[in-house]
Amino acid sequence: MPRKPPAVFPQEQRLLSELGERLRLARKRRKLSNAVVAQRAGVSRTTVYKVEAGNPGATLGAYVRVLAVLGLEGDLHLLAADDRIEHKLQDQALEPSSNTRRRKTNPSSAQNREGFV
Structure with a gap:
């Protein structure tokens, strides 16, 4: 018995x-x-x-x-290649939040750690 295809939104269709x-x-x-395409693809004409x-x-x-x-399988590499949403989320995570206080370093203590007196 054939399965019923999933509901598809108009934009997806x-x-x-x-x-x-x-x-x-x-x-x-x-x-x-x-x-010919069906034979070469190994599917039925109905599927094509x-x-x-x-x-x-x-x-x-x-x-x-x-x-x-059709020789177009290389185009599959372009699908979801640039995940803009993930990039935005990563950029937001890298930005310092307004609640985070920056720690001030004492210049003399920094020199002492590096071996300068």
């Missing part, structure tokens, strides 16, 4: 549809039929149709296989 359309256009530019339609029920593996057949 739009992203999948746009990806599918780009894959369809890439296939057509290469003058490949759905049947689902990928090109941006169907959320198509597995990530199916998308990867179609990308590989």
Whole structure:
């Protein structure tokens, strides 16, 4: 019995549809039929149709296989490569908070530790 695909928000569906359309256009530019892509990817023609339609029920593996057949698998390295949110969180953690008091160093004690008198 086929599983029901998960609920997808409209923005996510739009992203999948746009990806599918780009894959369809890439296939057509290469003058490949759905049947040829399906055979080379090791998936069914129905799966290729689902990928090109941006169907959320198509597995990530199916998308990867179609990308590989089209020679676009290198683009996967760009996904989530620049985690801007994590960078902002790290930067905030590095900033001194307003409650933190800076410790004043006594210049003479610093000289004594370094061997200067």
